[in-house]
Amino acid sequence: MKRKPVNLTEILVEKLVEDLCGKRGECTCETCKADIMAYALNHLPPRYVNTDRGEIYVRAQTLNQQISTDLLVEVSTAIEHVKNHPRH
Ligand SMILES: [Zn+2]
Known part of the structure; x- marks a missing residue:
């Protein structure tokens, strides 16, 4: 199976x-x-991880705590x- 990294x-x-x-x-609307997602993602650094599904959630939470202000602003x-x- 092909595995792709996920952008947190x-x-x-x-x-x-x-x-x-x-x-x-x-x-x-979609x-x-x-468009909002594209705009925000172009202004935020990508954080790619190659990990299992369950772990993605944990990593996303950790990242969210670190950069939640940046995310909210963007x-x-x-x-x-x-x-x-x-x-x-
Ligand atoms: Zn619209």
């Missing part, structure tokens, strides 16, 4: 976008959410940006 930043950003997007009346900026420049 991507997992955390995806979760944050799900949590935050739409809270202040932003559009939550296009906008994907995702909030991304939501604001896409809200002002929607492509849908």
Whole structure:
């Protein structure tokens, strides 16, 4: 079976976008959410790990504690940006 490394930043950003997007009346369509993720991920360093599924969750939590402020700032900026420049 082929194994691919996982980007932990991507997992955390995806979760944050799900949590935050739409809270202040932003559009939550798939296009906008994907644009928000792309914008935030381009501004955050990727953190690739090659590990088992269960361990991904643990590693993501640890990383989240280290960089949660950065994540929050970037995702909030991304939501604001896409809200002002929607492509849908
Ligand atoms: Zn939209």
